[in-house]
Amino acid sequence: MTRALIMGYSSFDLGVFNEKDIRLKIIKKAIRRDLENLAEEGLKWLVFTGSLGFESWVLDVANEMKDEYDFSLATIFDFETHGGNWNEDNQMKLSQFKQVDFVKYAYPKYENKGQLRDYQRFLLENTDLAYFFYDPENETKLKFMDKLMTNQEGYRIKRLTFEDLNELVENFSEK
Numbered sequence: 001m002t003r004a005l006i007m008g009y010s011s012f013d014l015g016v017f018n019e020k021d022i023r024l025k026i027i028k029k030a031i032r033r034d035l036e037n038l039a040e041e042g043l044k045w046l047v048f049t050g051s052l053g054f055e056s057w058v059l060d061v062a063n064e065m066k067d068e069y070d071f072s073l074a075t076i077f078d079f080e081t082h083g084g085n086w087n088e089d090n091q092m093k094l095s096q097f098k099q100v101d102f103v104k105y106a107y108p109k110y111e112n113k114g115q116l117r118d119y120q121r122f123l124l125e126n127t128d129l130a131y132f133f134y135d136p137e138n139e140t141k142l143k144f145m146d147k148l149m150t151n152q153e154g155y156r157i158k159r160l161t162f163e164d165l166n167e168l169v170e171n172f173s174e175k
Helices: 022-040 054-069 088-097 113-125 143-151 162-174
Strands: 002-008 043-048 072-079 102-107 129-133 156-160
Touching (some): 022 054, 022 129, 022 156, 054 088, 113 143
Parallel strands (some): 129 156
16 A cells, blocks of 8 residues: 655745646646556555645545545644634635545644654655655755655655646647
C-alpha cells in the first residue's frame, strides 16, 4: 500500500486565485495524469496537510477519481486552529479537507517551532512518497520540506514541474 504526501505551491505563490483561470485547467490535467500513473504503481492513500493551492486542487481531482481508483484520502493538519482566520471562500475549501476518510490534528495550537519540525518528520515517516509541486529555482517556504524529503533515505518524490506544465500546454495548443 503506497501512501503519498501531497504538497506544493499555494495559489498565492502561483498567482492563481480564480477557479476559471486557464492555468488551473492545465495544472488539474497534469494532476489527473500523475495520479493515474501513481495509481498504476499502487497508490492507495493521499495525505494532505490542508493547504490551499496545489493541495486543494489535488483534492478536487482525487475526489473525482476516488471511486474509479479506490483512493483513500487523509488530512493531517498541523494545528486544530489551522485556517481559522481564513475568509469565507477559503473556509469552504478547508471544509473539503475535513470531509475525507481520515482527519487528525497534530497539536491543539502552536506553542513552539519544534512542533512544526516534529510534524514534518511525522508526515515523512508515515508516507512512502511525496507528490510535490515545487521547483528549487522558484523558492518558497517549501524549501525546508524539499530538503527533508531529499535527505530522507529511500523516500520517493514525484515532482510536478513547470516544464511538465509547459509540455502539456504545448501539446494542448497543438490539438
